[in-house]
Amino acid sequence: MNIRSYYLLLIIFLGCMSFAREAIPRLEIIEIDKGVFLHKSYSQVEGWGLVSANGLVVVNDHKAFIVDTPWSDRDTEKLVDWIRSKSYELLGSISTHSHDDRTAGIKWLNNHSIPTYATTLTNNILRDKGKAQARNSLEGNENALANGLLEVFYPGGGHTIDNVxxxxxxxxxxxxxxxxxxxETEGLGYIGEAHIDKWPASAEKLLTNYSNAKIVVPGHxxxxxxxxxxxxxxxxxxxxSKAEKSIAKVLSE
Known part of the structure; x- marks a missing residue:
C-alpha cells in the first residue's frame, strides 16, 4: 500500500468515527408539566440499535432533582449545566434500577459532589458489577425525597428485581x-434480568396505588x-402465561 492510499484510508476511517459519534442525537429536555421536565438521551445498544431513554428533572422553589441520569457522562454534564443555567439548586438524583440507562451518570455526579440515591438492592447490584454506586441508599419499599416532592415506591420484581x-x-x-x-410497544423489551412471574402482580400494585395518575412516563x-x-x-x-406453558411442556416431555 502506498502512502497516498494509506492516508486516504485513514481519512475515511476517521470520518466514519466522526459520523458514528454524530449519529447519537443530542440530549433533549422538554417540559411536560409546570416544573417537570423530561430529559431524553440516546445510545447505540447492541441488538437494539439506537435507543432513547427517558428521565426527569423535577423543580420546585428553584430546587431541582434528577430522576435517572442520562445515558452518558457527557449528557449528564449537559443536563447539570442546563439545570444550573436556570439558576436551580440541584439537590441530587435517584436511579430507579441498576442498568446503564438509569445509572451511567452516577460516577460523574459523585465526582462533582452532587448527592446520588438508589435503593440498597440497586447499590448492591452495582457493587457486584464493579460499577459506581449511589452515595445514599434507600431502605424499605417506600421513601420520600426532597421534603416529599418525590416518593419512591418498590412494587416488586418486573423488568429487574430492583426496579422502583x-x-x-x-x-x-x-x-x-x-x-x-x-x-406503542408489543413486548416487554429487554428481559435478560426480568422477573416475568412477578411482573403482573407488581403492575397491579401500581394500578391500585396510582390509578389517579394524569401522566405516566415509561423508561423508553x-x-x-x-x-x-x-x-x-x-x-x-x-x-x-407463555413462560408457564413452556415450562409445562418441558415437564411433560
Missing amino acids: VVWLPKHQILFGGCFVRSR GAVGDVELLRHTKYLAVKAS
Missing part, C-alpha cells in the same frame, strides 16, 4: 422507568397516562 417507580404527588405524575412499557418511548399501566400488566400477563 417515582411518584410526584404535587403533579400526579408517575415515573415508571423501565418497569412501565410505552403504548412516548409519555402517556394510566393506560400505560394497564398495557404493561397485559404484556406481563401474556409473557407470564
Whole structure:
C-alpha cells in the first residue's frame, strides 16, 4: 500500500468515527408539566440499535432533582449545566434500577459532589458489577425525597428485581422507568434480568396505588397516562402465561 492510499484510508476511517459519534442525537429536555421536565438521551445498544431513554428533572422553589441520569457522562454534564443555567439548586438524583440507562451518570455526579440515591438492592447490584454506586441508599419499599416532592415506591420484581417507580404527588405524575412499557410497544423489551412471574402482580400494585395518575412516563418511548399501566400488566400477563406453558411442556416431555 502506498502512502497516498494509506492516508486516504485513514481519512475515511476517521470520518466514519466522526459520523458514528454524530449519529447519537443530542440530549433533549422538554417540559411536560409546570416544573417537570423530561430529559431524553440516546445510545447505540447492541441488538437494539439506537435507543432513547427517558428521565426527569423535577423543580420546585428553584430546587431541582434528577430522576435517572442520562445515558452518558457527557449528557449528564449537559443536563447539570442546563439545570444550573436556570439558576436551580440541584439537590441530587435517584436511579430507579441498576442498568446503564438509569445509572451511567452516577460516577460523574459523585465526582462533582452532587448527592446520588438508589435503593440498597440497586447499590448492591452495582457493587457486584464493579460499577459506581449511589452515595445514599434507600431502605424499605417506600421513601420520600426532597421534603416529599418525590416518593419512591418498590412494587416488586418486573423488568429487574430492583426496579422502583417515582411518584410526584404535587403533579400526579408517575415515573415508571423501565418497569412501565410505552403504548406503542408489543413486548416487554429487554428481559435478560426480568422477573416475568412477578411482573403482573407488581403492575397491579401500581394500578391500585396510582390509578389517579394524569401522566405516566415509561423508561423508553412516548409519555402517556394510566393506560400505560394497564398495557404493561397485559404484556406481563401474556409473557407470564407463555413462560408457564413452556415450562409445562418441558415437564411433560
